[in-house]
């Protein structure tokens with residue numbers, strides 16, 4: 405598995421996602437936002453978390469139009485795997501690779517806390533290491549994580565089984581209390597139509613070692629390492 409992490413001015417989770425991918429056995433390189441090509445043989449393009457371009461205009465709005473995103477769009481169109489985490493999810497929506505938008509959190513504040521998620525399907529390149537409806541313990545840290553889509557788009561995403569993760573409580577229940585940014589249908593992450601692109605707001609890369617946080621995030625990177 406060859407992964408290329410696209411780094412923008414303001415990205416701050418690239419080193420963490422690189423460590424998580426290397427722990428899973430992937431070969432990792434980084435691509436500066438001004439590049440117009442991904443390294444030859446790239447299987448997975450990764451858009452990491454952070455505050456690209458200072459979150460000016462909207463989170464991900466400027467990065468979604470960066471030169472490197474042309475290469476990411478071409479990679480996705482060829483069926484290549486793309487993973488966007490937090491700011492990376494916002495960039496995927498701003499670049500048109502995923503539907504919907506990430507609005508300001510419902511409390512209009514930056515939230516940063518442990519978060520349990522329910523794994524909605526396990527037949528994708530990103531989640532094969534998990535069990536159906538497994539509850540995993542990771543974290544969130546964002547100001548604009550409130551997923552929204554118009555009713556027709558939301559019905560299509562749900563109807564096509566494109567919700568990857570939902571915010572839930574420790575028992576796997578989709579409660580209002582567990583959905584602290586106010587996302588529609590407790591959506592924490594979604595797939596593209598072909599399910600080769602995944603965007604999610606939580607940070608699985610923080611949870612790959614028991615000494616610091618836990619290991620529930622490993623499944624995503626182990627699934628990906630075996631996907632190519």
Ligand SMILES: NC(=O)CC[C@H](N)C(=O)O
Pocket residue numbers: 452453454455456459463489490491492545546547548549
């Ligand atoms: N951790 C992140 O990637 C944060 C994303 C974005 N800067 C926000 O605050 O919503």
